[in-house]
Amino acid sequence: MDLSQIFISRPDLLDDEKKLKSVFSDFYANDIGRINRMMKAYEVGVLDVLVNGKDFDLERKKLIERLVTLHDMQETRAAEAINEWVKICSKKVIAEYKKFLSEKKRKEIERKEEKAKKEQAQNQRKKKEEQEQKLAEEQAGELSIDYNNYDRYINLDLSQGGLVRGIPCGVGNGDFGFNVKGTGHEDLNNHDPFPSVHALVYNFLVRDSHITKDAYPRYMKNHPFNHELNYGHVYRYIMILLDLLKPEGETVLKLNILGDKDEVTAAQEILNEYLAVFGRLTRSAICSVRVVEDSKGKSISAESKADYYVENYTSDQGLRRRIRYGSRINYRLDKTNKADLEFILGEISPFTSFKKGQFDALCSMMNSNGHAVCIMPTGSGKSLIYYFACLLQPQVVFVVSPTDILIKDQIRNLRKFHHYDNVTHLTLRSGNDFSFFKPGANLVFLTPATFQNRNLFGVFQRWKKEISYVVLDEIHCLSNWGHDFRPEYLMLSKNMSKYLDDARYLGFTATANYTVAQDIQKQLDIPFKNFFSPVLFEKYNVRYDFREVDTTEAMLEQVRSIANDIVHRNERAIVFTKSDEISEMVADAIGYEADVFTSDKSESYTQFAEGLCRILVASEELGIGINLPNVNCTVHFGMPVSKNEFVQEIGRAGRAEERVTSYVVYLKPSEENIPAHLLKRETVIDNLPQILKAMNNDYADAYHKLNCGADTSDILYDRLIDIYSDFHTGEKTVYIIDHPAKGIEAYKQLIYMLYVTGYVKDWYTYRAIDAADEIELIIDICSVPNSGGRRIVMLDDASMLERMKKISRDYFASMGNDRESIFKVSKAQKIEDILKVYVTWYYEKFLYHHKEQFLDIFEFLTTNTDCNSLKITEEIEDYFTLPFIQIKEDEEYYSNMTFSELSNQVITGIGKNTLSNLERINSNSYSYKLDYLLFIGNWSRAGRFDATRLERFWGKLNEEEKQNFLVTMAELYSSCTDDAKWSYLRYIDDRNNITGLKLSQVIDAIYKKAPRDMLFYGVMARAANEKFKGFIRR
Secondary structure, eight states, rough: OHHHHHHHHOOGGGOOOOHHHHHHHHHHHTTTTHHOOOOHHHTHHHHHHHTTOOOOOHHHHHHHHHHHHHHHHOOHHHHHHHHHHHOOOHHHHHHHHHHHHHHHHHHHHHHHHHHHHHHHHHHHHHHHHHHHHHHHHHHHHHHHHHTTTTGGTTBBBTTTTSOOOOOOOOOOOOOOOOEESSSSOTTOOOOOOOOOOHHHHHHTSSSSSOGGGGGHHHHHHHHSSHHHHHHHHHHHHHHHHHHHOSSSSSEEEEEEESSSSHHHHHHHHHHHHHEEEEEEHHOOOOOEEEEEEOOOOOOEOOSSSSSSSSEEEOOOOSOOOOOOBBOOOOOOOOGHHHHHHHHHHHHHHSSSOOOOTOOOOOOHHHHHSSSSSEETTTTSSSHHHHHHHTTTSSEEEEEEOOOOOHHHHHHHHHHHOOOOOOOOEEEOOBBBBOOTBOOOSSSSOOOOHHTBHHHHHHHHTTGGGGEEEEETTTTGGGGGTTOOOOOOHHHHHHHHHHTTTSSSSEEEEEEOOHHHHHHHHHHTOGGGEEEOOOOOOOTTTTEEEEEEEHHHHHHHHHHHHHHHHHHHTOOOOOEOOOSSSHHHHHHHHTTTTTEEEEOOOTHHHHHHHHHHOEEEEEEEGGGGGGOOTTTOEEEEESSSSHHHHHHHHHHTTTEEEEEEEEEEEEEOTTTSSSSSHHHHHHHHGGHHHHHTOOOSSSHHHHHHHHHTTTOOHHHHHHHHHHHHHHHHHHSSEEEEEEEEEHHHHHHHHHHHHHHTTTTSEEEEEEEEEETTTTTEEEESOOOOOOOOOBBOOOHHHHHHHHHHHHHHHHHHHHHHHHHHHHHHTTTOOOHHHHHHHHHHHHIIHHHHHHHHHHHHHHHHHOOOOOOOOHHHHHHHHHOOOOHEEEEHHHHHHHHHHOOHHHHHHHHOOHHHHHHHHHHHHHHSSSSSSHHHHHHHHHHHHHHOHHHHHHHHOOOOOOHHHHHHHHHHHHHHHHTTHHHHHHHHHHHSSTTOOTOOOOOOHHHHHHHEEEEEEEHHHEEEEHHHHHHHHHHHHH
C-alpha cells in the first residue's frame, strides 16, 4: 500500500503531527533525513496550500524558500520534499482530508453546543435556586449570612478588632449569637484557666456558629415536654448555667425564671448530660447543676434583662470566638468509655457507632500521652480521630496538611457532616504576616509553607502552653525519603522540636512504608510502640482493571472509552495524571463531561464535590486526603510513581465502602516506548536526563516527576554554587529576598540543600507581597544574637567549613548512615567539596531510592495483568502492614547470615511475611545478600523472576557465591511453577544475559537434582535440531 492509499483510508493521520511522523518512519524505513524533510515541509504549510487549491506554482516557490531560510535545507532537497508531498496528495487524498476536516469541525461545533447547553442548564438551575432562596428569606423576614463563603474561615485572629467577649453562635437564620451578662465571666482574659471539664463542655457547645435543627442535642429530639421548645432560648440558658457552675460537685441555683420554665429544665438536663459524659471520659469528679425555682432568687431570662441574661447581637460577628482553656488531659480510655464516645459521635455526625478500627485507634492515640502515629487505610475515618482529639482537649490544636485544597476539603466536611466550624485556615496573604496573631478557633489548619513563617514561630512560643496537639495529616509527606521533596515539610520536625516542644504530635497516614515510618520515628523521636495500625488494608471493595497499550494516543483512546462507560453507568470518577499540562490533554480527549483541577482552576473541585460534573482530571495534589462523595472509579493515566501514590489515589473512591473500580492505563514497556536499561535497577540516575530528552511519553513524565525536575548532577551542582557564591560575596549574615511566587519551589529546594549541608543556618517565609505575586524569604547564613540583640559578623571560610562538615556528617548519618559520604565530607578541603559530596549522594542514593519505588510499582502492575483483585489486595496489604518488632528481628537475624545460610533458609522454607519485611529492610538500607535472598525467595514462592534484581546483585558476587547461586536455583527448581522455570531458562538462554552462565551448565545443575520433565526434553530436542541442521549443511 502506498502513502496515498494510506491517507485515503485514514485522512485523520494528516491532522496529527506525531501520527504522521510515525507513518513516514514506517514507510521510509527510518530514513531519518527524508522523514525530517517531509515533516519540515508539513510545518511550513505544504498541506494547507494543497488543500486550499491556490496557484501552486507560485506557492511552491514560497514553500521552498521557507524550507531553505527557516530550516537551512538545500534547495534541491527542499524541492524534492515538496514534490513528494504533491505526489502523495492526490485529488482523492485531498477530497477525503477535506471531508475529515469538515466532520471534525461539525463535531467540535456539536461539542461546544452541548457544553453550552449544559452550562446554560446549570446556570438556570443555579439562578432558580438563588431566586427560591431569596424568596424564602424575604418571606421569613430574616437576615441572611453566607455561611458557605470560605473566606470567613481564613486567618481568624483574635488580635483583629479586640477581644471577642461573647458567643457568635446562633440557632437558625437571623440569630447572630449573644453575650452572657451578669455571671462575671464576660470580662475574663482569654488566657484565664477553667476547670478542664468546664472548658471541654464550653468549647463543645460553641463548635458550631450556625446551629440547624439536625445539629440539635439528642435531648431536644426526645424531650418529655408536650410542647415545642425554642432551642435558641435553651441554648442561651445552657451557656448561662455553665458560667454559674462551681468547679466541683453539684451547683444548686435558686433562680427566678422569667420565661418558659421547661426551657430552663431542658438546658439543665442537656448541660448535666454533657458534664457527665466528659467527666467520665476524663475520670474527673462529676459536677452538675440543679435549678430550684425561687421567686426571691436571682432572675434569669433568655429574652429580657435580668440578673442573668443575654445581650443578643444584631449583626454578623464573624466566626472568631473565645476559647476556654484548661490543663491538658492525660487520658486512659478503654472499652467502658465506648458508649460515651459514641454519644459524642452521635452529637457531631449522622453516625451512632464507630467504623472498624476507629475506636481502637482513638483510644491508642489519646492514651499514648506522647507523640503517636496512626496508620489506617484510606476511607477508614482517620480524620474523625483528630476531630475527637480537638474536642477532648481544652486547648488549641494545630493541623498541618499538605495542601490548601485539602484543608478546604477538611473544613467543608467538618461544616457539612459534623456541624463544626470552630476552625480557621491560616494562609500567607498580602498584608498578613501573623505578627500579632492570636488563635481565633480551636482547630487551626495550615500548610507546611505557612508553618515556615517566621512570625508564626513567635506565636507558637507565646501560646505553647495552650497548644495541646500538632496534628500531622498525611505524615508520610514529612519523610526525608518522600519523592516530592517539599522543603517546608522537611523542615517541620526541626521547627516543631524548637518552637512546639511542649505539644504532642499526632501523625496520620494511609501509606507509610517501612523506610518512611522509620525516618519519621527518628525525626520526631516517636517510640515504635506508639505507631498504631488497628486496621489492615482490606479494600476488598475495589475491582482492578490494568490496561497495557502501545502508544500515548492509545492511552488517550482507552481513557476516553473508560470515561464514556463511567458516564453511561451514571457514575463519577477522578482521573489522575502527572502534571497540569497532561490533565488538560486528557480532559480534551474525554470531552465536555470532564473538568480539570489545577492550582489555577480550583473551582472545578467545588463543582465536582457538588455533583456538577462527572469526571475530574487532576494531578497528584488531589490524590492526598481529599474526601469527595460518591466517587465510583479512579483512573490513572500512566503508571503511578510508587505504591504509596497508587494507594493514596485509589482511596479517593469508595469512601462509603461501596464497590469501586481502579483503572490503570499504561504504556507497554517496549523498546519504542522506553529503553530497556531504564527499567533496570542498576541504571545510573545521572544518565537519566540525557535519556529522557529523547523521550516524550508517560515513562519520561514518571522519571521527571521522580527526579523532582532535577537535571544532571553537574547542573544541580552549578546551581548550588551560584547561590552559594551570591551569598558568599554579599558578606551578610542575613538576606531578605523577594522572590516571584512562580518558581519559588525550585529555589526553596536549593536553599534547603544548602541548609542540610550547613551553609544556611536557617530560613523562613516572611510575608506575601502584592497580592502574593511575590514571597519574602529570610535566609539566615550565620546570625548569632548578642546581648544587645544585634548580629555578629560573617563566619570566616575556615569556621564555615568546620560547621558544614559537622552538619553534613550528621545529615548523612540520619539518612541511612552513608559511610562513604561521611568519609568524603571529613576529607573536604573547601566548601565546594562538601556541596559536591551532597550532589553525588543526592543522585546515587536519594533519587536511586525513588527509582526503586517506581520499579516496584512497575513490577506490581506488569505481573498482575490478570487483575486478580483478591491477590492484588493481599499484596498491597502485605506492603503496608508494619510489624515493627518483627521487622527489627528479621533485620538482625538475616543481615548476619552468610550467603550459603541465606540459600539454605529459602530451600528449607521462608514465609511471605518475612519476604515482605526483608523487602522493606533492603529498601531502607541496601544489601546485595538480602537482594539475592529476595530474588530466590520471590522466584520460588511467587514465580516472579526479577531479572533486574538479579543483574543488580550479580556483579557483587564472588566465584564461590555464583556457584552457590547455581546450586540453590537447582535445588528450588522442582518446587517452582512451570512459568517460573521457563522464565529462568529463557533468561539464561538469552545471549545478552550478564551472568555468563550457559544454558547447558544450568540444565546440568538442575537435572542432577530434579526429575526430567517436559522442559528438559524440549531443550534437548532443540539442541538435537540444531545439531541435525549442522549435519544437513555439511
